Amino acid sequence: MAEGVHTSMLAFESPLLLAVMALASAAVWLLFWQRSRTPYMLLLALGWAWLCLYWSLLAVSAGPAPLLSRADLAMPVCALGIAAAVALLAGKALLLRRMWRNGKAHSAA
Amino acid sequence: MKILIIAPDLVGVDAITEVRRIQQWHDTVNLYGTVTADDIYRACEEKAFDVLHFATHGGPDGVRLSGGVLLDAEDIAQFLRLRETRGVFFSSCETGRLASYAVRHGATWAISSEVDLPDADAWKLAAAYYSHQRNGNARDFVGAYTLADGGDGDYALHVAPTYIQELQRAAAIAATIPHAATLTRQEAAVWGAGLLGSTVALLLLILKLAGVL
Numbered sequence: 668m669a670e671g672v673h674t675s676m677l678a679f680e681s682p683l684l685l686a687v688m689a690l691a692s693a694a695v696w697l698l699f700w701q702r703s704r705t706p707y708m709l710l711l712a713l714g715w716a717w718l719c720l721y722w723s724l725l726a727v728s729a730g731p732a733p734l735l736s737r738a739d740l741a742m743p744v745c746a747l748g749i750a751a752a753v754a755l756l757a758g759k760a761l762l763l764r765r766m767w768r769n770g771k772a773h774s775a776a
Numbered sequence: 777m778k779i780l781i782i783a784p785d786l787v788g789v790d791a792i793t794e795v796r797r798i799q800q801w802h803d804t805v806n807l808y809g810t811v812t813a814d815d816i817y818r819a820c821e822e823k824a825f826d827v828l829h830f831a832t833h834g835g836p837d838g839v840r841l842s843g844g845v846l847l848d849a850e851d852i853a854q855f856l857r858l859r860e861t862r863g864v865f866f867s868s869c870e871t872g873r874l875a876s877y878a879v880r881h882g883a884t885w886a887i888s889s890e891v892d893l894p895d896a897d898a899w900k901l902a903a904a905y906y907s908h909q910r911n912g913n914a915r916d917f918v919g920a921y922t923l924a925d926g927g928d929g930d931y932a933l934h935v936a937p938t939y940i941q942e943l944q945r946a947a948a949i950a951a952t953i954p955h956a957a958t959l960t961r962q963e964a965a966v967w968g969a970g971l972l973g974s975t976v977a978l979l980l981l982i983l984k985l986a987g988v989l
Contacts, residue, residue: 686978687979694967694970698967703951703957732988733986733987735985769952
């Protein structure tokens with residue numbers, strides 16, 4: 668097997684662990700959302716779920732004998748990365764907006 | 777806790793036991809003997825108290841000071857607002873109306889008697905209440921009242937509606953804080969099993985597609 672960018676040391680293990688971590692994060696945010704039904708929590712859960720997919724695809728294409736090559740996955744991976752970034756940014760923006768409103772309500776009291 | 781005890785010299789009022797008990801546990805200023813409204817005003821002006829404690833005769837229209845002078849609900853509310861006194865304890869008969877007025881006009885809480893109190897027993901609730909409020913529990917007026925009151929309907933705890941609103945607002949904010957939520961054993965088991973299953977499935981899928989398996 669040729670030693671390339673995608674098959675170097677830990678090129679497979681690193682995105683694999685990141686995918687598992689992102690899955691756990693998505694699950695935790697989903698649990699929070701299920702409790703309070705606060706929109707930003709759902710967005711963060713979605714963002715982490717997409718990141719999980721993103722790193723899963725990177726791991727798949729970095730394996731010793733991948734069924735899907737990196738070239739085949741390039742477009743979906745890029746699209747997932749952008750979607751995850753947008754969802755996480757929007758989630759954090761909504762979280763900050765919520766904090767801002769709480770602060771205003773508290774000051775008015 | 778800083779308490780201003782108002783115990784004027786009136787026939788039928790024996791506040792000695794009550795005052796002694798409160799003095800044991802708290803930092804008190806006692807107005808006894810001849811007590812006028814001006815004495816109370818000056819005491820409230822000089823020092824910020826946590827509680828005004830009235831050990832005297834009372835009724836729906838007010839409490840009695842020396843010479844039978846009536847101190848009405850608005851006078852009491854003014855004393856409370858002077859230095860933001862949080863609580864008022866009426867160890868006096870039929871003071872529900874006064875307490876209700878006090879919590880709408882400055883006080884956070886007020887304790888009143890809803891019946892004619894026998895003078896010999898009037899000190900008991902006060903003693904129990906203040907004993908629960910010592911040792912750093914001064915802010916837990918609900919806890920102290922719950923422990924002290926027998927629930928026979930003789931006394932009532934009045935709480936300011938604005939205070940309740942503040943609590944409700946704080947609770948609503950707390951509900952949006954992720955770590956403020958609780959997780960039961962059953963929920964932890966369900967979510968844990970779900971996460972474990974998903975992780976295993978994801979790993980197997982990745983390993984298969986990557987050609988490891």
